[in-house]
Amino acid sequence: MDIPPRHSDHETHASCALRSRGDDCRFCGVRHLSICQALNINELDQLEKMASDSVFEERAVLFREEDEVSSVFNLTAGVARLIRSLPDGRRQVTGFALPGDFLGISLEKTWRYTAEAVTPLVACRFRRSNFEAFSEKNPHLIKKMHEFASQELNMAQDHMVLLGRLTAEEKLASFLVEMKKRWARVAGHEPGLIRLPMGRQDIADYLGLTIETVSRVINQMQRDRKLVIVPDGVRFVDQSYFDDLAL
Amino acid sequence: MDIPPRHSDHETHASCALRSRGDDCRFCGVRHLSICQALNINELDQLEKMASDSVFEERAVLFREEDEVSSVFNLTAGVARLIRSLPDGRRQVTGFALPGDFLGISLEKTWRYTAEAVTPLVACRFRRSNFEAFSEKNPHLIKKMHEFASQELNMAQDHMVLLGRLTAEEKLASFLVEMKKRWARVAGHEPGLIRLPMGRQDIADYLGLTIETVSRVINQMQRDRKLVIVPDGVRFVDQSYFDDLAL
DNA sequence: CGCCATGTTGATTTCTATCAAATTGAGTGG
DNA sequence: CCACTCAATTTGATAGAAATCAACATGGCG
Numbered sequence: 223m224d225i226p227p228r229h230s231d232h233e234t235h236a237s238c239a240l241r242s243r244g245d246d247c248r249f250c251g252v253r254h255l256s257i258c259q260a261l262n263i264n265e266l267d268q269l270e271k272m273a274s275d276s277v278f279e280e281r282a283v284l285f286r287e288e289d290e291v292s293s294v295f296n297l298t299a300g301v302a303r304l305i306r307s308l309p310d311g312r313r314q315v316t317g318f319a320l321p322g323d324f325l326g327i328s329l330e331k332t333w334r335y336t337a338e339a340v341t342p343l344v345a346c347r348f349r350r351s352n353f354e355a356f357s358e359k360n361p362h363l364i365k366k367m368h369e370f371a372s373q374e375l376n377m378a379q380d381h382m383v384l385l386g387r388l389t390a391e392e393k394l395a396s397f398l399v400e401m402k403k404r405w406a407r408v409a410g411h412e413p414g415l416i417r418l419p420m421g422r423q424d425i426a427d428y429l430g431l432t433i434e435t436v437s438r439v440i441n442q443m444q445r446d447r448k449l450v451i452v453p454d455g456v457r458f459v460d461q462s463y464f465d466d467l468a469l
Numbered sequence: 470m471d472i473p474p475r476h477s478d479h480e481t482h483a484s485c486a487l488r489s490r491g492d493d494c495r496f497c498g499v500r501h502l503s504i505c506q507a508l509n510i511n512e513l514d515q516l517e518k519m520a521s522d523s524v525f526e527e528r529a530v531l532f533r534e535e536d537e538v539s540s541v542f543n544l545t546a547g548v549a550r551l552i553r554s555l556p557d558g559r560r561q562v563t564g565f566a567l568p569g570d571f572l573g574i575s576l577e578k579t580w581r582y583t584a585e586a587v588t589p590l591v592a593c594r595f596r597r598s599n600f601e602a603f604s605e606k607n608p609h610l611i612k613k614m615h616e617f618a619s620q621e622l623n624m625a626q627d628h629m630v631l632l633g634r635l636t637a638e639e640k641l642a643s644f645l646v647e648m649k650k651r652w653a654r655v656a657g658h659e660p661g662l663i664r665l666p667m668g669r670q671d672i673a674d675y676l677g678l679t680i681e682t683v684s685r686v687i688n689q690m691q692r693d694r695k696l697v698i699v700p701d702g703v704r705f706v707d708q709s710y711f712d713d714l715a716l
Numbered sequence: 717c718g719c720c721a722t723g724t725t726g727a728t729t730t731c732t733a734t735c736a737a738a739t740t741g742a743g744t745g746g
Numbered sequence: 747c748c749a750c751t752c753a754a755t756t757t758g759a760t761a762g763a764a765a766t767c768a769a770c771a772t773g774g775c776g
Contacts, residue, residue, distance in 0.1 A: 306626060306627075306629075306630050308630065308634060308716070313634070314629055314630040314633045314634050316626045316629050316630075327619070328615075328619030328622065328623070329615070329616075329619070330619060330623075334623050334626060335626065361608040361611065364608065364611055364612055364615060365611055367615060368575075368576070368611060368614060368615040368618060369576075371615060371618045371619055371622060372575030372576070372577060372618060374622055375575065375618060375621055375622050375625060376575070376577075376581050378622060378625035378626060378629065379553060379563045379581060379582065379625060380553075381629055382553075382563050382625065382628055382629060382632060383553050383555065383563075385632035385633045385677060386561045386632045386674075386676070386677030387555060387559045387560070387561050387677060389763080390763075390764065421722070421723085422722075422723060422724095423722085423723095427633075429633070430632060430633030430634060431764075431765090432764075432765055433723075433724095434724080434725085434764085434765075434766080435764055435765075436723095437723060437724055437725080438724080438725080441723095441725085469555070636731080636732095637731080637732070668754070668755090669755065669756095670754085670755095678732075678733090679732075679733055679734080680754090680755080681732090681733075681734080681756080681757085682731095682732060682733075683755095684755060684756055684757080685757080688755095688756070688757085717776105718775105718776095719774105719775090719776085720773100720774095720775095720776105721772100721773095721774090722771100722772080722773085722774100723770105723771080723773095724769100724771065724772085725769085725770075725771090726767105726768085726769080726770095727766100727767085727768080727769100728765100728766080728767075728768100729764105729766070729767085730763105730764090730766080731762105731763095731764090731765085732761105732762090732763090732764100733760100733761080733762075733763085734759100734760080734762085735758100735759085735760075735761090736757100736758085736759080736760100737756100737757085737758080737759100738755105738756080738757075738758090739754100739755080739757085740753105740754080740755070740756085741752100741753090741754085741755095742751100742752095742753090742754095743750105743751085743752090743753105744749105744751080744752105745748105745749095745750085745751100746747105746748090746749085746750095
């Protein structure tokens with residue numbers, strides 16, 4: 223990955239020591255996790271001709287709420303936060319996108335949320351018009367996109383329960399269990415380590431809490447020997463404590 | 470509507486003074502609001518052969534979380550609450566279904582929420598296997614279902630902001646504005662009246678509040694001359710107050 | 717080494733939940 | 747028609763969880 227891929231339109235010149243599609247969808251590390259699992263080798267070849275790798279550095283904005291959807295993205299490496307903002311600055315993080323996640327599943331004309339890189343990230347990028355035309359010709363891709371959207375809707379409903387009805391402690395436990403499960407699907411993760419590349423403020427905005435409460439609850443969990451805080455994340459000490467509390 | 474429709478499989482013998490598909494999709498009052506808008510007259514005829522009108526009385530359960538999805542529903546009259554429950558009894562109402570809304574959009578194997586009739590209701594019912602087979606042959610129906618699912622996802626994200634970041638007063642204002650907008654799409658509504666057929670507890674469980682807080686906030690709004698409480702709903706007195714507060 | 721963003725900890729306030737009681741109102745049967 | 751019942755709602759008093767306000771600590775990086 224020292225040589226930028228052919229179709230690359232780098233947003234930045236950040237180091238390329240990141241997994242990505244490279245130049246061949248057949249060897250893509252996130253293919254089996256992503257929308258592309260719906261495609262056969264032949265269709266993959268067609269799609270590949272429309273793809274370009276985009277690299278974003280930490281804090282870069284992939285797109286903003288209200289922006290026209292000119293491209294859709296398939297995350298291959300890194301983490302993004304998805305944000306809705308209120309006019310007075312209050313934020314709700316509606317989700318974190320991990321490798322394999324697709325941004326633009328809805329095929330709407332404008333983005334309904336802002337996406338920012340939490341870590342350096344790589345995404346397989348398609349022009350919306352191309353991608354939509356391709357999907358128009360491949361009904362099973364639409365079906366797969368619908369499956370992914372349904373799964374997202376399901377997660378959104380889970381999150382409503384969390385936001386509406388859980389205590390701060392339950393929210394944190396649920397979040398950590400969720401991140402543990404989601405990282406387990408991503409190749410190359412260290413089992414046992416729950417990576418938390420996002421800051422405390424992002425976690426707070428995801429859980430409908432303040433940064434102080436997030437900090438207090440996590441540190442209390444550490445004092446109670448439920449977990450240990452490590453660089454870039456946490457490790458569970460008492461898994462059953464989390465299983466009992468989590469949604 | 471005094472004579473039950475041909476394919477009817479009534480859950481109850483409740484009065485039929487309710488709008489419904491009747492026996493002909495072409496005259497269905499919610500067609501233009503529903504998934505069926507994707508279909509031409511010919512396709513509508515095919516779909517009609519698979520449809521049956523179901524009638525549910527107040528409080529009836531359409532289906533429960535975890536149940537197998539044996540039928541999907543297109544609501545033609547009445548209101549349903551969609552509920553996720555925690556083991557200890559805490560509830561989150563994830564949404565209210567109004568005429569034109571489709572239940573089963575995701576085509577998953579099991580329901581992820583419980584649906585209960587808030588009012589007597591009528592739904593156009595399809596066996597899941599039939600509906601799925603039909604959609605398999607009609608890619609534009611899948612596309613339309615995907616559009617509807619995307620719209621629901623969008624509403625779910627709005628609701629996350631509400632649950633995570635709004636105050637009780639803002640939550641109520643947003644809810645009332647949302648209901649006003651949604652009823653405006655349904656034929657036969659009285660403009661100006663915001664119908665609230667659901668009880669205070671349902672509203673509380675939708676907004677992540679308690680029944681007491683919902684009651685207090687609405688009654689305070691009435692004392693402040695922002696709205697008046699009327700049988701079966703409210704009327705706005707100061708629309709701009711709500712526009713300013715709502716999400 | 718020191719700077720600045722990020723995170724932690726402490727003190728206090730506030731909003732909403734909880735607990736408790738009164739009120740309303742729809743449905744029932746005398 | 748009117749008392750009665752029971753559920754739903756409203757109102758009041760108090761408690762409590764998390765927010766806010768305010769330092770302080772940490773740690774990555776020039």
